[in-house]
Amino acid sequence: MTEPLRGIRILDLSRVLAGPLATMTLGDLGADVIKVERPDGGDETRGWGPPFDERGEAAYYLATNRNKLSIAMDFAREEDQQLVRRLVGEADVVVENFRQGSLERRGLGPAAMLAVHPRLTWCTITGFGLASHRPGYDYVVQAESGWMAITGEPGGAPMKHGIALADVIAGKDAVIAILASLAGRREGVTRPPKERHLAISLSHSATAALVNVAQNALVTGAGSRRWGNEHPNLVPYTLFEAADRAIVIAVGSDAQWTACAKALGLDAMAADATLATNAGRVTARERVTTAITAAVRARPAAEWIGLLDAAGVPCGVVRPVLEALADHEASPLTGVHPLAPATVRRPPPRLDEHGALIRAKGWSAFSST
Secondary structure (H helix, E strand, O other), rough: OOOOOOEEEEEEEEEOHHHHHHHHHHOOOOOOOEEEEOOOOOOOHHHHOOOOOOOOOOOHHHHHOOOOEEEEEEOOOOHHHHHHHHHHOOOOOEEEEEOOOOOHOOOHHHHHHHHHHHOOOEEEEOOOOOOOOOOOOOHHHHHHHHHHOOOOOOOOOOOOOOHHHHHHHHHHHHHHHHHHHOOOOOOOOOOOOOHEEEEEEHHHHHHHHOHHHHHHHHHHHOOOOOOOOOOOOOOOEEEOOOOOHHHHHOOOOOOHHHHHHHOOHHHHHHHHHOOOEEEEEEOHHHHHHHHHHHOOOOHHHHHHHHHHHHHOOOOOEEEEEEEHOOOOOOEEEEEEEEOOOOOOOOOOOOOOOOOHHHHHHHHHHHHHO
């Protein structure tokens, strides 16, 4: 099945990363997405560079805005307010991340819109929940959600993730919630506005993403610490330097441990009963990792990967970004392409590229592009 969301209309009033990623994902799945931007520069990420492409568009903006049409609107103008109301009235979903009260002052808030449009789903993305007026920046959320406390080298400074992952996870959570709301629509059944107003919080998404780390802390009552490349619950599960480049070995079962030790030539360790269980290996973490470190250093990465792969041991080389991208369909204009049933149909739009068309035809603009 291709374009499973064909015919679904998404009005994107969001900007920066979490909201645009969510609406792009829905657009990849076939939805019609209209991106509404400020006339004075549009989405902030249009200026978040370098790098910029040959058109002058920032790579950051390009990453999350394919499969959309763009229109610039000034919400202070009555004409544009009326146009937004018309587009909302014919939309299935609105996604926005305005500061609390901004849309309400124009009579465009979710409560007012949901009250008059019984099939509409409205998704608000915030940093810290609907009751908070704090701006939601990924870095701040990473700090306050516990992520930075567990990221970095042991004894080192707290470290943020290399990706704005709190935004990314919140965007994915928004997609899940929106799809669930669309799936829950029933002909002839009107759900109350409260059920159709989805509230996604970067803070909640990031904290929930702690998963096993959170559970470790809840079970033990003790705070988690930074483990660097090691795993708090599994051994061996870390990075090792081969003769030419770094590799990771990720043993997740006792059978994999035996296979791993034999593939590395550590037969005595493979036969050691004290290391037969993961709990035993966690207790002997330093002895295990020291032995593997010495063994792996002796050969190039490709040799170890071949031996470990053949033994069924999870492993991989540490690759730079461009090398990793070589395995996937990716474009400087449209980014990393999604897997089926999603498709790339339109490049990220220039600011107000489709403004005149949308003003003239509304949602019918999609049939003309």
